[in-house]
Amino acid sequence: MYQTNMYEGMLAETVMMHGHQGDLINAYFARPLGPGPFPSMVLVHHAPGWDEWYREATRKFAHHGYATISPNLYAREGHGTPEDVAAKARAGGGVADDQAVGDLAGAMQFLRSQPYSNGKVGIFGTCSGGRHAYLTACQTPGFDALVDCWGGRVVMAKEDLTPKQPVAPLDYTQALSCPILGIFGEEDRSPTPEQVAQQEAALKQHGKNYEFHMYPKAGHGFFYYDRPNYRQEQTVDGWKKVFAFLEKYLA
Template identity: 35%
Template sequence: MTQAPTPAGFAHATPPVTATLIVTDDAGLETGDIRLGEIDAYFARPQGAGPFPVVLVVHEIFGVHEHIRDVVRRFAKAGYLAVAPELFQRQGDVRQLGEFDQIRPVVARVADEQIFADLDAALDWAVAHGGDAARVALNGFCWGGRIAWLYAARQPRLRAAVAWYGRLVGEATANQPRFPADVAAELQVPVLGLYGGRDSGIPLDTVAAFQAALRAAGDPSEIHVYPEAGHAFYADYRPNYHAASAQDGWQRTLAWFRRHGV
Protein backbone atom coordinates (compact mmCIF):
# COMPACT_ATOMS: atom_id res chain seq x y z
CA MET A 1 0.00 0.00 0.00
CA THR A 2 1.35 3.41 -0.99
CA GLN A 3 0.34 7.02 -0.64
CA ALA A 4 -1.24 8.43 -3.79
CA PRO A 5 -2.99 11.51 -5.14
CA THR A 6 -6.70 11.86 -4.49
CA PRO A 7 -8.70 9.56 -6.79
CA ALA A 8 -12.33 9.92 -7.81
CA GLY A 9 -15.07 7.90 -6.18
CA PHE A 10 -15.40 9.42 -2.71
CA ALA A 11 -18.77 10.31 -1.23
CA HIS A 12 -19.70 13.95 -1.74
CA ALA A 13 -20.26 14.56 1.99
CA THR A 14 -16.81 13.41 3.07
CA PRO A 15 -14.33 16.06 4.17
CA PRO A 16 -11.66 17.04 1.63
CA VAL A 17 -9.52 13.98 0.97
CA THR A 18 -6.18 14.33 2.75
CA ALA A 19 -2.60 13.58 1.80
CA THR A 20 -2.65 10.55 4.11
CA LEU A 21 -4.90 8.71 1.66
CA ILE A 22 -3.83 5.09 1.06
CA VAL A 23 -4.45 3.46 -2.30
CA THR A 24 -4.30 -0.31 -2.74
CA ASP A 25 -3.87 -1.66 -6.26
CA ASP A 26 -5.54 -4.76 -7.63
CA ALA A 27 -2.42 -6.60 -8.77
CA GLY A 28 -2.83 -10.30 -8.07
CA LEU A 29 -6.52 -9.84 -7.29
CA GLU A 30 -9.86 -10.49 -8.90
CA THR A 31 -12.16 -7.53 -8.21
CA GLY A 32 -15.51 -6.30 -9.40
CA ASP A 33 -18.99 -4.95 -8.85
CA ILE A 34 -21.73 -7.52 -8.34
CA ARG A 35 -25.45 -7.60 -7.73
CA LEU A 36 -27.00 -9.10 -4.59
CA GLY A 37 -30.71 -9.20 -5.29
CA GLU A 38 -31.80 -5.55 -5.15
CA ILE A 39 -28.47 -4.02 -4.12
CA ASP A 40 -24.95 -3.65 -5.45
CA ALA A 41 -21.74 -4.82 -3.81
CA TYR A 42 -18.01 -4.71 -4.44
CA PHE A 43 -15.73 -7.70 -3.95
CA ALA A 44 -12.06 -8.57 -4.15
CA ARG A 45 -10.21 -11.84 -3.69
CA PRO A 46 -6.83 -13.32 -4.55
CA GLN A 47 -6.54 -14.85 -7.97
CA GLY A 48 -6.99 -18.60 -7.98
CA ALA A 49 -9.58 -21.18 -7.09
CA GLY A 50 -9.64 -20.85 -3.31
CA PRO A 51 -11.40 -21.56 -1.10
CA PHE A 52 -10.54 -18.31 0.66
CA PRO A 53 -11.56 -17.14 4.11
CA VAL A 54 -14.39 -14.60 3.87
CA VAL A 55 -14.67 -11.09 5.30
CA LEU A 56 -17.90 -9.12 5.07
CA VAL A 57 -17.04 -5.40 5.11
CA VAL A 58 -19.74 -3.10 6.53
CA HIS A 59 -19.35 0.49 5.42
CA GLU A 60 -19.54 3.82 7.22
CA ILE A 61 -22.43 6.23 6.83
CA PHE A 62 -21.05 7.21 3.41
CA GLY A 63 -21.79 3.85 1.77
CA VAL A 64 -19.41 1.87 -0.43
CA HIS A 65 -17.30 4.76 -1.64
CA GLU A 66 -13.65 4.56 -2.64
CA HIS A 67 -12.24 4.17 0.87
CA ILE A 68 -14.38 1.10 1.55
CA ARG A 69 -13.50 -0.38 -1.84
CA ASP A 70 -9.84 0.11 -0.95
CA VAL A 71 -10.36 -1.68 2.37
CA VAL A 72 -11.91 -4.59 0.47
CA ARG A 73 -8.75 -4.80 -1.64
CA ARG A 74 -6.60 -4.62 1.51
CA PHE A 75 -8.34 -7.68 2.88
CA ALA A 76 -7.93 -9.45 -0.45
CA LYS A 77 -4.20 -8.68 -0.41
CA ALA A 78 -4.16 -10.39 3.01
CA GLY A 79 -5.67 -13.54 1.48
CA TYR A 80 -9.40 -13.00 2.00
CA LEU A 81 -12.44 -12.96 -0.23
CA ALA A 82 -13.94 -9.66 0.89
CA VAL A 83 -17.40 -8.33 0.02
CA ALA A 84 -18.89 -4.90 0.81
CA PRO A 85 -22.64 -4.63 0.11
CA GLU A 86 -24.25 -1.22 -0.52
CA LEU A 87 -26.56 -1.42 2.50
CA PHE A 88 -28.47 1.88 2.08
CA GLN A 89 -29.16 1.51 -1.63
CA ARG A 90 -32.90 0.78 -1.44
CA GLN A 91 -33.44 3.97 0.54
CA GLY A 92 -31.06 6.21 -1.43
CA ASP A 93 -27.55 6.73 -2.77
CA VAL A 94 -25.86 8.52 0.13
CA ARG A 95 -22.63 8.82 -1.86
CA GLN A 96 -24.28 11.53 -3.97
CA LEU A 97 -25.50 13.62 -1.03
CA GLY A 98 -23.42 16.60 -0.02
CA GLU A 99 -24.36 17.09 3.63
CA PHE A 100 -24.60 14.92 6.74
CA ASP A 101 -28.07 16.31 7.37
CA GLN A 102 -29.17 14.85 4.03
CA ILE A 103 -27.67 11.45 4.79
CA ARG A 104 -29.12 10.90 8.26
CA PRO A 105 -32.80 10.68 7.16
CA VAL A 106 -31.84 8.09 4.54
CA VAL A 107 -29.99 5.96 7.09
CA ALA A 108 -32.88 6.28 9.56
CA ARG A 109 -35.16 4.56 7.03
CA VAL A 110 -32.91 1.49 6.81
CA ALA A 111 -34.15 -1.28 9.07
CA ASP A 112 -31.67 -3.47 10.90
CA GLU A 113 -33.52 -6.57 9.71
CA GLN A 114 -32.96 -5.47 6.11
CA ILE A 115 -29.25 -5.04 6.85
CA PHE A 116 -28.96 -8.49 8.37
CA ALA A 117 -30.72 -10.09 5.40
CA ASP A 118 -28.39 -8.31 2.96
CA LEU A 119 -25.34 -9.45 4.92
CA ASP A 120 -26.69 -12.99 4.80
CA ALA A 121 -26.99 -12.65 1.03
CA ALA A 122 -23.43 -11.32 0.78
CA LEU A 123 -22.21 -14.29 2.80
CA ASP A 124 -24.10 -16.73 0.59
CA TRP A 125 -22.62 -15.11 -2.53
CA ALA A 126 -19.10 -15.30 -1.12
CA VAL A 127 -19.40 -18.98 -0.26
CA ALA A 128 -20.75 -19.70 -3.75
CA HIS A 129 -17.83 -17.85 -5.38
CA GLY A 130 -14.73 -19.31 -3.78
CA GLY A 131 -15.26 -18.48 -0.12
CA ASP A 132 -14.81 -20.96 2.69
CA ALA A 133 -18.07 -21.36 4.65
CA ALA A 134 -16.11 -22.54 7.68
CA ARG A 135 -13.96 -19.39 7.83
CA VAL A 136 -16.11 -16.25 7.88
CA ALA A 137 -15.57 -12.91 9.63
CA LEU A 138 -17.06 -9.43 9.56
CA ASN A 139 -15.42 -6.01 9.80
CA GLY A 140 -17.46 -2.84 10.35
CA PHE A 141 -16.58 0.85 10.55
CA CYS A 142 -18.49 3.56 12.46
CA TRP A 143 -22.16 2.95 11.50
CA GLY A 144 -20.96 -0.49 10.46
CA GLY A 145 -19.28 -0.95 13.84
CA ARG A 146 -22.68 -0.97 15.54
CA ILE A 147 -23.87 -3.50 12.95
CA ALA A 148 -20.83 -5.70 13.64
CA TRP A 149 -21.84 -6.17 17.27
CA LEU A 150 -25.49 -6.79 16.39
CA TYR A 151 -24.76 -9.25 13.58
CA ALA A 152 -22.40 -11.15 15.86
CA ALA A 153 -25.35 -11.69 18.18
CA ARG A 154 -27.45 -13.38 15.50
CA GLN A 155 -25.25 -15.03 12.86
CA PRO A 156 -23.45 -18.15 14.13
CA ARG A 157 -21.90 -18.72 10.68
CA LEU A 158 -19.39 -16.04 11.62
CA ARG A 159 -16.28 -17.05 13.52
CA ALA A 160 -15.20 -13.54 14.54
CA ALA A 161 -15.95 -9.86 14.00
CA VAL A 162 -14.22 -6.51 14.43
CA ALA A 163 -16.11 -3.32 15.28
CA TRP A 164 -14.27 -0.05 14.66
CA TYR A 165 -15.72 2.79 16.78
CA GLY A 166 -19.32 1.65 16.53
CA ARG A 167 -21.84 3.31 18.83
CA LEU A 168 -22.73 1.14 21.82
CA VAL A 169 -25.84 2.92 23.08
CA GLY A 170 -28.51 5.06 21.48
CA GLU A 171 -32.17 5.88 21.18
CA ALA A 172 -34.18 2.92 19.95
CA THR A 173 -36.43 3.34 16.92
CA ALA A 174 -38.68 1.02 14.96
CA ASN A 175 -35.94 0.46 12.36
CA GLN A 176 -33.06 0.36 14.86
CA PRO A 177 -34.59 -1.19 17.97
CA ARG A 178 -31.40 -2.40 19.67
CA PHE A 179 -27.83 -1.33 20.26
CA PRO A 180 -24.71 -3.32 21.19
CA ALA A 181 -25.27 -2.63 24.88
CA ASP A 182 -28.51 -4.59 24.57
CA VAL A 183 -26.82 -7.72 23.21
CA ALA A 184 -23.71 -8.02 25.37
CA ALA A 185 -24.98 -11.29 26.79
CA GLU A 186 -26.16 -12.63 23.40
CA LEU A 187 -23.03 -12.58 21.26
CA GLN A 188 -22.54 -15.83 19.36
CA VAL A 189 -19.02 -15.08 18.14
CA PRO A 190 -16.12 -13.11 19.65
CA VAL A 191 -15.85 -9.45 18.65
CA LEU A 192 -12.86 -7.13 18.85
CA GLY A 193 -13.90 -3.52 19.49
CA LEU A 194 -11.47 -0.75 18.50
CA TYR A 195 -12.23 2.68 19.97
CA GLY A 196 -10.67 6.13 20.24
CA GLY A 197 -10.02 7.69 23.62
CA ARG A 198 -10.74 11.13 22.12
CA ASP A 199 -13.95 10.14 20.34
CA SER A 200 -16.45 12.78 21.43
CA GLY A 201 -19.35 10.82 19.93
CA ILE A 202 -18.69 7.63 21.91
CA PRO A 203 -18.07 8.56 25.57
CA LEU A 204 -15.53 6.38 27.32
CA ASP A 205 -17.97 5.68 30.14
CA THR A 206 -20.20 3.84 27.66
CA VAL A 207 -17.20 1.82 26.50
CA ALA A 208 -16.28 0.96 30.10
CA ALA A 209 -19.87 -0.03 30.92
CA PHE A 210 -19.99 -2.26 27.86
CA GLN A 211 -16.71 -3.91 28.80
CA ALA A 212 -18.13 -4.63 32.24
CA ALA A 213 -21.24 -6.16 30.66
CA LEU A 214 -19.10 -8.41 28.48
CA ARG A 215 -17.12 -9.58 31.50
CA ALA A 216 -20.31 -10.23 33.47
CA ALA A 217 -21.59 -12.37 30.60
CA GLY A 218 -18.33 -14.31 30.43
CA ASP A 219 -17.94 -13.28 26.79
CA PRO A 220 -14.49 -13.63 25.15
CA SER A 221 -14.88 -10.42 23.15
CA GLU A 222 -12.29 -7.70 23.75
CA ILE A 223 -12.14 -3.93 23.49
CA HIS A 224 -9.00 -1.90 22.84
CA VAL A 225 -8.97 1.87 23.32
CA TYR A 226 -6.39 4.11 21.60
CA PRO A 227 -5.92 7.06 23.99
CA GLU A 228 -4.71 9.52 21.34
CA ALA A 229 -7.24 8.66 18.63
CA GLY A 230 -10.56 10.30 17.89
CA HIS A 231 -13.49 9.04 15.88
CA ALA A 232 -12.89 7.46 12.46
CA PHE A 233 -9.19 7.11 13.17
CA TYR A 234 -8.82 4.42 10.48
CA ALA A 235 -10.24 6.66 7.73
CA ASP A 236 -6.99 7.62 6.01
CA TYR A 237 -8.81 9.97 3.62
CA ARG A 238 -10.04 12.20 6.49
CA PRO A 239 -8.34 14.57 8.94
CA ASN A 240 -9.45 12.19 11.73
CA TYR A 241 -6.87 9.63 10.59
CA HIS A 242 -4.43 8.62 13.33
CA ALA A 243 -1.74 6.60 11.61
CA ALA A 244 -0.25 4.77 14.58
CA SER A 245 -3.66 3.69 15.90
CA ALA A 246 -4.93 2.77 12.45
CA GLN A 247 -1.91 0.64 11.63
CA ASP A 248 -2.03 -1.11 14.99
CA GLY A 249 -5.78 -1.66 14.63
CA TRP A 250 -5.32 -3.26 11.23
CA GLN A 251 -2.72 -5.67 12.58
CA ARG A 252 -4.96 -6.47 15.55
CA THR A 253 -7.84 -7.13 13.14
CA LEU A 254 -5.85 -9.62 11.08
CA ALA A 255 -4.48 -11.27 14.23
CA TRP A 256 -8.00 -11.49 15.70
CA PHE A 257 -9.29 -13.23 12.60
CA ARG A 258 -6.36 -15.66 12.59
CA ARG A 259 -6.77 -16.33 16.30
CA HIS A 260 -10.34 -17.40 15.68
CA GLY A 261 -9.63 -19.52 12.65
CA VAL A 262 -10.49 -17.11 9.84
Protein backbone atom coordinates in the same frame (compact mmCIF):
# COMPACT_ATOMS: atom_id res chain seq x y z
CA MET B 1 2.65 -12.56 5.06
CA TYR B 2 3.42 -11.42 1.53
CA GLN B 3 6.97 -11.95 0.30
CA THR B 4 8.41 -10.12 -2.70
CA ASN B 5 8.93 -13.31 -4.70
CA MET B 6 5.30 -14.40 -4.35
CA TYR B 7 2.69 -14.15 -7.09
CA GLU B 8 -0.23 -11.95 -6.17
CA GLY B 9 -3.39 -11.29 -8.07
CA MET B 10 -6.92 -10.32 -7.20
CA LEU B 11 -10.30 -9.87 -8.80
CA ALA B 12 -12.31 -6.85 -7.68
CA GLU B 13 -15.69 -5.98 -9.11
CA THR B 14 -19.24 -5.00 -8.32
CA VAL B 15 -21.63 -7.93 -8.05
CA MET B 16 -25.29 -8.45 -7.23
CA MET B 17 -26.34 -10.42 -4.15
CA HIS B 18 -29.50 -11.25 -2.25
CA GLY B 19 -30.03 -9.21 0.90
CA HIS B 20 -32.87 -8.66 3.34
CA GLN B 21 -36.08 -10.44 2.29
CA GLY B 22 -34.33 -11.66 -0.85
CA ASP B 23 -33.90 -8.16 -2.29
CA LEU B 24 -31.25 -7.95 -4.97
CA ILE B 25 -28.65 -5.35 -3.96
CA ASN B 26 -25.25 -4.44 -5.30
CA ALA B 27 -21.98 -5.09 -3.52
CA TYR B 28 -18.26 -4.64 -4.05
CA PHE B 29 -16.37 -7.91 -4.02
CA ALA B 30 -12.64 -8.58 -4.04
CA ARG B 31 -10.88 -11.91 -3.74
CA PRO B 32 -7.42 -13.31 -4.20
CA LEU B 33 -6.99 -15.21 -7.47
CA GLY B 34 -6.56 -18.95 -7.14
CA PRO B 35 -8.50 -21.95 -5.91
CA GLY B 36 -8.19 -21.14 -2.21
CA PRO B 37 -9.34 -22.16 0.25
CA PHE B 38 -9.70 -18.57 1.45
CA PRO B 39 -11.24 -17.21 4.62
CA SER B 40 -13.89 -14.57 3.97
CA MET B 41 -14.90 -11.17 5.30
CA VAL B 42 -18.04 -9.05 5.19
CA LEU B 43 -17.21 -5.32 5.33
CA VAL B 44 -19.91 -3.00 6.63
CA HIS B 45 -19.61 0.54 5.31
CA HIS B 46 -19.89 3.55 7.58
CA ALA B 47 -22.58 6.22 7.73
CA PRO B 48 -20.91 8.38 5.05
CA GLY B 49 -21.74 5.59 2.68
CA TRP B 50 -20.47 2.92 0.31
CA ASP B 51 -17.53 5.06 -0.65
CA GLU B 52 -13.99 4.94 -1.95
CA TRP B 53 -12.49 4.21 1.48
CA TYR B 54 -14.61 1.06 1.67
CA ARG B 55 -13.63 -0.02 -1.83
CA GLU B 56 -10.01 0.39 -0.83
CA ALA B 57 -10.59 -1.48 2.42
CA THR B 58 -12.27 -4.32 0.50
CA ARG B 59 -9.18 -4.67 -1.69
CA LYS B 60 -6.93 -4.39 1.37
CA PHE B 61 -8.59 -7.42 2.94
CA ALA B 62 -8.29 -9.31 -0.36
CA HIS B 63 -4.59 -8.41 -0.44
CA HIS B 64 -4.32 -10.03 2.98
CA GLY B 65 -5.90 -13.22 1.65
CA TYR B 66 -9.60 -12.77 2.37
CA ALA B 67 -12.47 -13.10 -0.10
CA THR B 68 -14.25 -9.91 0.89
CA ILE B 69 -17.63 -8.41 0.13
CA SER B 70 -18.95 -4.97 1.01
CA PRO B 71 -22.70 -4.73 0.38
CA ASN B 72 -24.28 -1.39 -0.51
CA LEU B 73 -26.60 -0.97 2.48
CA TYR B 74 -28.05 2.15 0.81
CA ALA B 75 -28.97 0.33 -2.43
CA ARG B 76 -32.67 0.98 -1.88
CA GLU B 77 -32.13 4.75 -1.66
CA GLY B 78 -31.53 4.97 -5.41
CA HIS B 79 -28.25 5.59 -7.18
CA GLY B 80 -25.96 8.58 -7.53
CA THR B 81 -22.62 9.59 -6.08
CA PRO B 82 -21.89 7.82 -2.77
CA GLU B 83 -22.23 11.15 -0.94
CA ASP B 84 -25.58 12.04 -2.48
CA VAL B 85 -26.97 8.60 -1.72
CA ALA B 86 -25.59 8.67 1.83
CA ALA B 87 -27.09 12.13 2.35
CA LYS B 88 -30.47 10.74 1.33
CA ALA B 89 -30.07 7.87 3.80
CA ARG B 90 -29.03 10.35 6.51
CA ALA B 91 -32.15 12.44 5.90
CA GLY B 92 -34.30 9.39 6.45
CA GLY B 93 -32.64 8.54 9.76
CA GLY B 94 -30.38 5.84 8.29
CA VAL B 95 -31.36 2.31 7.33
CA ALA B 96 -33.50 0.11 9.57
CA ASP B 97 -31.58 -2.30 11.74
CA ASP B 98 -33.46 -5.39 10.57
CA GLN B 99 -32.82 -4.48 6.93
CA ALA B 100 -29.08 -3.99 7.53
CA VAL B 101 -28.85 -7.29 9.42
CA GLY B 102 -30.72 -9.04 6.58
CA ASP B 103 -28.36 -7.62 3.97
CA LEU B 104 -25.26 -8.59 5.95
CA ALA B 105 -26.57 -12.10 6.60
CA GLY B 106 -27.09 -12.36 2.83
CA ALA B 107 -23.48 -11.27 2.29
CA MET B 108 -22.31 -14.03 4.64
CA GLN B 109 -24.33 -16.62 2.71
CA PHE B 110 -22.88 -15.31 -0.56
CA LEU B 111 -19.36 -15.88 0.76
CA ARG B 112 -20.13 -19.31 2.22
CA SER B 113 -21.50 -20.47 -1.14
CA GLN B 114 -18.24 -19.77 -3.02
CA PRO B 115 -16.22 -22.85 -4.00
CA TYR B 116 -12.98 -21.39 -2.62
CA SER B 117 -14.36 -20.61 0.86
CA ASN B 118 -12.53 -22.22 3.79
CA GLY B 119 -15.81 -22.16 5.71
CA LYS B 120 -14.83 -19.27 7.98
CA VAL B 121 -16.44 -15.83 7.70
CA GLY B 122 -15.70 -12.68 9.70
CA ILE B 123 -17.40 -9.30 9.77
CA PHE B 124 -15.77 -5.85 10.07
CA GLY B 125 -17.37 -2.44 10.31
CA THR B 126 -16.56 1.13 11.29
CA CYS B 127 -18.79 3.86 12.75
CA SER B 128 -22.42 2.87 12.08
CA GLY B 129 -20.93 -0.14 10.29
CA GLY B 130 -19.33 -1.25 13.55
CA ARG B 131 -22.74 -1.05 15.16
CA HIS B 132 -24.36 -2.99 12.31
CA ALA B 133 -21.58 -5.59 12.46
CA TYR B 134 -22.16 -6.05 16.20
CA LEU B 135 -25.92 -6.39 15.70
CA THR B 136 -25.49 -8.87 12.86
CA ALA B 137 -22.98 -11.06 14.68
CA CYS B 138 -25.39 -11.18 17.64
CA GLN B 139 -28.49 -11.93 15.59
CA THR B 140 -27.11 -14.19 12.86
CA PRO B 141 -25.36 -17.50 13.51
CA GLY B 142 -22.54 -18.26 11.11
CA PHE B 143 -19.89 -15.65 11.82
CA ASP B 144 -16.52 -16.72 13.18
CA ALA B 145 -15.03 -13.33 14.11
CA LEU B 146 -16.27 -9.76 14.60
CA VAL B 147 -14.28 -6.52 14.36
CA ASP B 148 -16.09 -3.49 15.74
CA CYS B 149 -14.24 -0.25 15.01
CA TRP B 150 -15.70 2.64 17.02
CA GLY B 151 -19.28 1.54 16.51
CA GLY B 152 -21.46 4.27 17.99
CA ARG B 153 -24.91 3.76 19.49
CA VAL B 154 -24.21 0.16 20.55
CA VAL B 155 -25.07 1.49 23.98
CA MET B 156 -28.32 3.46 23.65
CA ALA B 157 -30.52 5.26 26.13
CA LYS B 158 -34.25 4.51 25.91
CA GLU B 159 -34.90 7.99 24.49
CA ASP B 160 -32.48 7.30 21.62
CA LEU B 161 -34.43 4.28 20.37
CA THR B 162 -36.35 4.83 17.13
CA PRO B 163 -38.64 2.69 14.95
CA LYS B 164 -35.60 1.96 12.76
CA GLN B 165 -33.37 1.26 15.77
CA PRO B 166 -35.85 -0.24 18.23
CA VAL B 167 -33.39 -2.18 20.42
CA ALA B 168 -29.91 -1.23 21.64
CA PRO B 169 -27.35 -3.64 20.17
CA LEU B 170 -25.91 -4.03 23.68
CA ASP B 171 -29.10 -5.85 24.66
CA TYR B 172 -28.28 -8.65 22.20
CA THR B 173 -24.81 -9.27 23.65
CA GLN B 174 -25.76 -12.58 25.22
CA ALA B 175 -26.44 -13.99 21.76
CA LEU B 176 -23.03 -13.08 20.31
CA SER B 177 -21.59 -16.32 18.97
CA CYS B 178 -18.05 -15.39 17.92
CA PRO B 179 -14.94 -13.64 19.29
CA ILE B 180 -14.92 -9.86 19.04
CA LEU B 181 -12.10 -7.35 18.53
CA GLY B 182 -12.94 -3.75 19.48
CA ILE B 183 -10.88 -0.77 18.28
CA PHE B 184 -11.70 2.60 19.88
CA GLY B 185 -10.27 6.08 20.47
CA GLU B 186 -10.30 7.65 23.89
CA GLU B 187 -11.27 11.07 22.46
CA ASP B 188 -14.33 9.68 20.66
CA ARG B 189 -17.72 11.10 21.62
CA SER B 190 -19.74 8.28 20.01
CA PRO B 191 -18.91 5.84 21.47
CA THR B 192 -17.50 7.54 24.54
CA PRO B 193 -14.92 5.64 26.64
CA GLU B 194 -17.69 5.20 29.23
CA GLN B 195 -19.96 3.55 26.66
CA VAL B 196 -17.10 1.30 25.51
CA ALA B 197 -16.57 0.30 29.16
CA GLN B 198 -20.29 -0.61 29.37
CA GLN B 199 -19.99 -2.72 26.23
CA GLU B 200 -16.91 -4.46 27.60
CA ALA B 201 -18.65 -5.10 30.91
CA ALA B 202 -21.59 -6.73 29.11
CA LEU B 203 -19.24 -8.98 27.12
CA LYS B 204 -17.46 -9.96 30.32
CA GLN B 205 -20.74 -10.58 32.13
CA HIS B 206 -21.89 -12.99 29.42
CA GLY B 207 -18.55 -14.77 29.23
CA LYS B 208 -17.73 -13.70 25.68
CA ASN B 209 -14.33 -13.91 24.01
CA TYR B 210 -13.37 -10.25 23.54
CA GLU B 211 -10.29 -8.12 22.96
CA PHE B 212 -10.73 -4.35 23.28
CA HIS B 213 -8.13 -1.68 22.50
CA MET B 214 -8.63 1.94 23.51
CA TYR B 215 -6.14 4.19 21.71
CA PRO B 216 -4.92 7.39 23.36
CA LYS B 217 -4.84 10.66 21.42
CA ALA B 218 -7.36 9.29 18.92
CA GLY B 219 -10.98 10.17 18.27
CA HIS B 220 -13.75 8.93 15.99
CA GLY B 221 -12.71 7.33 12.72
CA PHE B 222 -8.98 7.61 13.23
CA PHE B 223 -8.22 5.09 10.41
CA TYR B 224 -9.62 7.47 7.75
CA TYR B 225 -6.56 8.99 6.07
CA ASP B 226 -8.72 11.60 4.32
CA ARG B 227 -10.22 13.08 7.49
CA PRO B 228 -8.68 15.38 10.11
CA ASN B 229 -9.12 12.73 12.81
CA TYR B 230 -6.59 10.46 11.08
CA ARG B 231 -3.88 9.22 13.47
CA GLN B 232 -1.01 7.49 11.70
CA GLU B 233 0.63 5.63 14.59
CA GLN B 234 -2.62 4.36 16.07
CA THR B 235 -3.91 3.34 12.63
CA VAL B 236 -0.83 1.29 11.80
CA ASP B 237 -1.10 -0.52 15.13
CA GLY B 238 -4.87 -0.92 14.76
CA TRP B 239 -4.59 -2.63 11.37
CA LYS B 240 -1.93 -4.98 12.79
CA LYS B 241 -4.32 -5.96 15.56
CA VAL B 242 -7.17 -6.48 13.07
CA PHE B 243 -5.19 -8.86 10.87
CA ALA B 244 -3.62 -10.72 13.81
CA PHE B 245 -7.10 -11.29 15.25
CA LEU B 246 -8.51 -12.51 11.93
CA GLU B 247 -5.53 -14.78 11.32
CA LYS B 248 -6.20 -16.38 14.72
CA TYR B 249 -9.88 -17.09 14.17
CA LEU B 250 -10.39 -17.42 10.40
CA ALA B 251 -7.25 -19.03 9.01
